Amino acid sequence: MTYIEEYYNKIISGDIVACKRIIQVYTMLVDRLYNPKDNWVFDEELGNRPIEFIETFCKQAQGELGASLELQLFQKAKHQAVFGFVDEQTRLRQYQEVLDIRGRKNGKTTELAADELYMLVGDGEGSPECYIIATKLDQSKKGFNECYKMVQQSPLLNKHLKKRKSDIYFASNFGTIQALASNSNGLDGLNSHMVTIDELAAIKNRDIYDLMKQSMSSRRQPLLDCITTNGFVRNSIFDAQYEYACNVLDGKVKDDRFLAFIYELDDRDEWDKEECWIKANPGLGTIKKFEFLRDCVNKAKSDPAFKATVMVKDFNMKENSSSAWLRWEELNNESKFDIKKMGFRYGIGAFDLAETTDLASAKVICMRPEDENIYILSMYFIPEEKLNQEEDNKEDDSVPYRLWEKQGLLRICEGNKVNKYHILEWFKEIRDVFDIYIPWIGYDPWHVDDSLLKAYEDEFGKETMIKVRQGVYTLSAPMKELRADLCAHKVIYNNNPIDKWCLSNTEIKTDINANIQPIKGMDNRKRIDGAVSLIIGYVVLKDKMIEYENMI
Structure with missing residues (x-):
């Protein structure tokens, strides 16, 4: 019986509790064992080669130094799947990319170091170039150093592998293992045989991922x-x-070259159910200590900030910042609507011009009779020069502004500043194209000069413009109401990814009276303009609610 079948049978029998995604992938793999598709077949001998190499030659670099590595069943099943499915004629591997998501402290770094050594020494490739990738070089060197320490603990590997200034070298096939970072020079000329990305979630932009994937194009059977x-x-x-x-x-x-192992909870409510923890932690009880996870969960029950860390790092649940105003499940709303079919007649406008050299945001908030939902129309603006700077500096925002422009979610202003009058033009479009009258528009007076204010008043009337000063006195109560409506998924923003990004970036400052106001937090790359404009609009909505309900 293969390790794939053994692991699958334990899942199906209930001996191992597994999540939906792991059941999916192993059901697919077992089916392909018995019912080969296209020209792909399973070769058990090839599937076992990396397992035998790792357990024979690789030694512990942590804990019990020098002890033999013993892969767990979930690791053996994975290796058989990755290395065992091959082309029937050429015997070259089917899978060229693997995504393995598992909770922290489940043997990720040790396993990847062992795999790097196998791909360097035992994969039969001439001059294999094996790379360990991270955003920062210091981070990628952690995996590299794990490889080297593993070599040092193994007499056989230490005899043949040599550490040079920037790599580990295997003279028999001229192969190397090297640590790289996204800001490394000369990435375009690589000819990668294996690329390891330890902690993909820490990569701030996808450029290095795309570049490294393309660097494998001339290899016979590369692996990312x-x-x-x-x-x-x-x-x-x-x-x-x-x-x-x-x-x-x-x-x-359909992608026959891609294989995913996603260990996660099926439901957020499972986080305090011990029998479900193994769903996200396949090495629980062997690699990862059960008591350690229990202590983390117990602490999280009385520490909301730490709970976010446990949910993300131990259970692979989606979150944003542990100090954020909103949890991901609170802000995430994928509902959509067609403005042309909604029959909106009146809307409340708002805009944020915090920095004219950066991202700016405008909103129109709409409601309908006998409908408790609140509908959001959004538009964002960015200077062309700022956008060019973002594209040149890959460590900046790392969000797809160009794609958002193509999707009609963002408008680019010529020059180095947002043209304030473009926002006015957008409000006019909402009125003239969609026949939505805007009786009030909220704004922060700190960033609006007299000429701009007069332009708005000339177009929409002097009573239209409502000052919304930034501070806890003005914003706290509306923010708390907005949060309650977001949590209840009553705020429908058309699944706008920029709105979602800004909401997830927003943190709060709280005074001694528990009043709150929005802040950006420590990372200046995070934009909150969309959240601020929505909050401004909410201030006006709550203040004018009786009049607005009479209008609609």
Whole structure:
């Protein structure tokens, strides 16, 4: 019996509690064992080679130094799947990319180091170039150092592998293992045989992922292996890869070269159910100590900030910042509407011009009779020069502004500043194109000069413009009401990814009286303009609610 079948049988029998995504992938793998598709077949000998190499030659670099590595059943099943399915004629591997999402402290780094050594020494490739990738070089060197320490603990590997200034070198096939970062020079000229990304969720932009994937194009059977936990950064390469993996597992996307192992809870409510913890922690009880996880969960029950960390890092649940105003499940609303079919007649406008050299945001809030939902129309504005700077500096926002422009969610202003009058033009479009009258528009007076204010008053009337000063006195109560409506999923923002990004970035400052106001937090790359404009609009909505309800 193969390890794939053994692991699958334990899942089906209930001996191992597994999540939906793991059941999906192993059901697919077992089916392909017995019912080969296209020209792909399973070769058990090839599937066992990396397992035998690791357990024979690789030694512990942590804990009990020098002890033999013993892979767990879930690791053996994974290796058989990755290395055992091959082309019937050429015997070259089917899978060229692997995404493995599992909770922290489940043996990720040790396993990847062992895999790097196998791909360097035992994969039969001439001059294999094996790379360990991270955002920062210090981070990628952690995996590299794990490889080297593993070599040092193994007499056989230490005899043949030599550490040079920037790599580990295997003279017999001229192969190397090297640590790289997104800001490394010369990435375009690589000819990668294996690329390891440890903690994909920490990668701030997808450029290095795309570049490294393309660097494998001339190899016979390359492997891109990503092992990661979830993270707090949203709209990242991790989110894109997670969504892609789910689409492959669900059969929505056909990709015979991609294999995903997603260990996660099926439901957020399972986080305090001990019998469910193994769903996200396949090494629980062997690699990861059960008592350690129990202590973390108990602490999280009385510490909301730490709970966010446990949910993300131990259970692979999606969150944003542990100090954020809103949890991800609170702000995430994928409902959509067609403005042309909603029959909106009146809306409340708002805009935020915090920095004219940066992102700016405008909103129109709409409601309908006998409908408790609150509908949001959004538009964003960014200077062309700022956008060009973002594209040149890959460590900046790392969000797809150009794509958002193509989707009609963002408008680019010529020059180095947002043209304030473009926002006025958008409000006029909402009125003239969609026949939505805007009786009030909220704004922060700090950023609006007299000429701009007069332009708005000339177009919409002197009584239209409502000052909304920034501070706890003005914003606290409306923010708390907005949060309650977002949590109840009554605020429908058309699944706008920029709105979602800004909401997830928003943190709060609280005074001694528990009054709150929005802040950006420590990371200046995070934009909250969309959240601020929505809050401004909510201040006006709550203040004018009786009049507005009479209008609609």
